[in-house]
Amino acid sequence: MTTLAFMEPEEPKKPRKAQPKTAKASAGKRNVNGEGNIRQRSNGLYEGRAYVITTDGREVRKSVYGKTWEEVHQKLTKMQADTMSGKRVASSTQTVAEYLGYWLEEHARHRVRDTTFASYNWLITKYLIPLFGKKKLTTLRPNDVRRGLFQLQQVCQCCAQGKDKAREERAAVERKKREGRPPRKNAKAIVGARCCALVPQACCRSTVSDGTVRYLHRLLRAVLQDAVSEDEILTENIAKKLRLNHKYRPKFKAWSRAEATKFLESIREDRLYALYAVALSLGLRRGEALGLRWSDVDLDDGLIRVNQALHRVDGALKLGDVKTDGSTRLIAVPKPLVSALRVHRAAQAQEKKNAGKSWQDGGYVFSTMIGTPIEPRNMNRHFDRLCEKAGVRRIRFHDLRHSCASLLYSQGVPLENIQDVLGHSSPTVTKVIYVDVAEDVTRDAVDRLGFLFGEHDEE
Structure with a gap:
C-alpha cells in the first residue's frame, strides 16, 4: 500500500527591499530622444549626438565633434537650444x-x-x-x-576658360573655308589666337x-x-554676411560742358546726330534711345514718352520693358532738340524713299538706312569713332547719361527734377550713382566761406 506523505506548505517569500540606484546602474540608462549623449571615439575625439528637425520636417540625429568633452557639450547644448527655439537644419542634397x-x-x-x-x-x-x-x-x-x-x-580667365583656344579653333575653320579661293576685296583678316593658344604662349592676364x-x-x-x-532648404544666407574687399563702384568722369558742346558741334552733319543729342540732353539709356518710336514722340507739344527699350536677347533684337517701373516716364524736350528731331525725321523720310522696297518700316526714330533697328554694339563702335573725330575724351555711351545728370546739376537743377528726367526711384540713387558734381559748383560753394579770411567785409 502506498503511503502518502503530507508536505508542509511553503512560507510566502518576503518582497525584496528596493536597492538604491548606483552610479554604475544610472550610467547605463538610455537617454530620452532629443536629450543627446556624448562619447569618446577611438581616434580620441569626442562626439555628441542629438535629434534635430530638418527644413522638410523630418527628425534626424546629428553629430557634433570636438577635442574635449566640454567643447562638445557646449556645441550640443547650442544645437539643442536652436532646435527648441524652432531653428531647422538644412536637408537638401543638391549641389x-x-x-x-x-x-x-x-x-x-x-x-x-x-x-x-x-x-x-x-x-x-x-x-x-x-x-x-x-x-x-x-x-x-x-x-x-x-x-x-x-x-x-588672380587667375587669367582667358586661360582658365579656354577662350583663346576657342578663338583659334574658329579661326582654323574659317581658314579652311577660304582655302583655294581667290582673296576677296576688303576681306577681314582672320584673327585667331591672341595669347595662351599662341606658340610660344603669352598670357594676356585677362582677370x-x-x-x-x-x-x-x-x-x-x-x-x-x-x-x-522661398524653398526653405538653407537656414541662413552665408553670402549675406560676407564682406569682400573690393571697390564698391567704379568712378566715371562725365563730360564737362565744354566737352559736351564740342562733341555735338563736331558731329552735327552725322546722320545720327539727333540720337546723341537725345542721349546727352535727356539722359536716355542706350536701349531706350534705340527703342524709341515716332509714336512715342510728340514734336508739337515737345514731349517724349519712354516706355520700352531695344536689346539683343537670345541672338535677336527685341523690344522689351524698360529697366524698372520708374523708368517709364514722360520727358519735356527742349526747343533746340525738337528742331533737331524735325530735321532727322525729314532725312529719314528721304532715306525711306531712296530704299524703296528694301525699306522695313518699324516706326523707329533711329534706324539703319533701310528702317531696321540699330544693333547696340554697332552703336558703341560708331560712338567711339565720333569721339575720336571730335577730339574729345572717350567715354562709354552710357556715360552720356552720367554727363546729362552732372550738367543739369551744375546748372542748378534740383536732384528731384533730375530724378524725374532719368527715371530713378529716388534722388539718392541719382546723387550716388550719376551726379559727378562739377568743379565750378564745388568751388562756388566753398568760396562762399571766404569771409572767414577777411576777403569779404560785412557791411
Whole structure:
C-alpha cells in the first residue's frame, strides 16, 4: 500500500527591499530622444549626438565633434537650444550647380526682364558653376565664396576658360573655308589666337573686374536668399554676411560742358546726330534711345514718352520693358532738340524713299538706312569713332547719361527734377550713382566761406 506523505506548505517569500540606484546602474540608462549623449571615439575625439528637425520636417540625429568633452557639450547644448527655439537644419542634397539651374527657371525667369535673365544665365554658366558647382549647397561656406571670388581676380580667365583656344579653333575653320579661293576685296583678316593658344604662349592676364565680382556676389546672395526664404532648404544666407574687399563702384568722369558742346558741334552733319543729342540732353539709356518710336514722340507739344527699350536677347533684337517701373516716364524736350528731331525725321523720310522696297518700316526714330533697328554694339563702335573725330575724351555711351545728370546739376537743377528726367526711384540713387558734381559748383560753394579770411567785409 502506498503511503502518502503530507508536505508542509511553503512560507510566502518576503518582497525584496528596493536597492538604491548606483552610479554604475544610472550610467547605463538610455537617454530620452532629443536629450543627446556624448562619447569618446577611438581616434580620441569626442562626439555628441542629438535629434534635430530638418527644413522638410523630418527628425534626424546629428553629430557634433570636438577635442574635449566640454567643447562638445557646449556645441550640443547650442544645437539643442536652436532646435527648441524652432531653428531647422538644412536637408537638401543638391549641389550648387543643380540649385542654380533650378533657380534660373523657377525664380529668375518669372521675375526679371529677358536681358537681365540672359545676364544671370551667362554669369552663372561662366563663373558660379565652375567655381562652386560641385559643392553641396548645404556645405557651401563663406570661405568658399570669398576664396572663389578672389581667385577670379588672380587667375587669367582667358586661360582658365579656354577662350583663346576657342578663338583659334574658329579661326582654323574659317581658314579652311577660304582655302583655294581667290582673296576677296576688303576681306577681314582672320584673327585667331591672341595669347595662351599662341606658340610660344603669352598670357594676356585677362582677370575679372571689380564690377563683375560685385555683381557675382550680389547674384549669389539673391540665389541663396531664395534657398532660405522661398524653398526653405538653407537656414541662413552665408553670402549675406560676407564682406569682400573690393571697390564698391567704379568712378566715371562725365563730360564737362565744354566737352559736351564740342562733341555735338563736331558731329552735327552725322546722320545720327539727333540720337546723341537725345542721349546727352535727356539722359536716355542706350536701349531706350534705340527703342524709341515716332509714336512715342510728340514734336508739337515737345514731349517724349519712354516706355520700352531695344536689346539683343537670345541672338535677336527685341523690344522689351524698360529697366524698372520708374523708368517709364514722360520727358519735356527742349526747343533746340525738337528742331533737331524735325530735321532727322525729314532725312529719314528721304532715306525711306531712296530704299524703296528694301525699306522695313518699324516706326523707329533711329534706324539703319533701310528702317531696321540699330544693333547696340554697332552703336558703341560708331560712338567711339565720333569721339575720336571730335577730339574729345572717350567715354562709354552710357556715360552720356552720367554727363546729362552732372550738367543739369551744375546748372542748378534740383536732384528731384533730375530724378524725374532719368527715371530713378529716388534722388539718392541719382546723387550716388550719376551726379559727378562739377568743379565750378564745388568751388562756388566753398568760396562762399571766404569771409572767414577777411576777403569779404560785412557791411
